[in-house]
Amino acid sequence: MAMTLPKSNKVTLQASREATDFEVLFQEHWNRVCGILFRLVVDWDEAQDLALDTFEQLYRRPPKDDTNLSGWLYRVATNRGLNALRARERRAQYEQKAGSLTLEEDQPEDPADVLERKQEQARVRTTLSLMKPRSAQLLILRHAGLSYAEIASALEVSPNSVGTLLIRAEHEFEEQYS
DSSP: OOOOOOHHHHHHHHHHHHHHHHHHHHHHHHHHHHHHHHHHHOOHHHHHHHHHHHHHHHHHSOOSSSOOHHHHHHHHHHHHHHHHHHHHHHHHHHHHHHHHHHHHHTSOOOHHHHHHHHHHHHHHHHHHHHSOHHHHHHHHHHHTTOOHHHHHHHHTOOGGGHHHHHHHHHHHHHHHHO
16 A cells, blocks of 8 residues: 655655755766866856855756756856956956046145146136126026026026126126236
8 A cells, every 4th residue: 555645745855855956966066167167267265156156046046947957057157157257357447447546636736736726716706706796696607507597597587698698797707807
């Protein structure tokens, strides 16, 4: 007389078989997958991490059809290795750019340039203070990047007149600045 297991025991038994099958696959292919990845990334620790990721993918999302599992493992491992190399290259480029920017920003400024810039700023402020208030405001707002509509709203003038008013303000600035 054949004994039938309750359904819950069947599920447990199936999960146990799947875990055993996975362990066999893991033991059988671990060294080869690590070796392939090591040849790609030339870092044993990174190769092992990528191999673990590959086997985790096999465990969590195995191929659905009757795929050649060893071929699938090697293909997934190779793709992970290539992705790691691409990420490494991108990271190196980002670090290079960041290093270059840091070097450029850390260059000490020439004291003569700093003095000249401060004198120029003082001269512009003096010129703006001598102009009509609305003309100075027009130039400051435009220099700050506001659009004609935003300038018109801020100064309570017609948007159609902002262009003409700016031209007049620029001429007034040039006369005062000279």
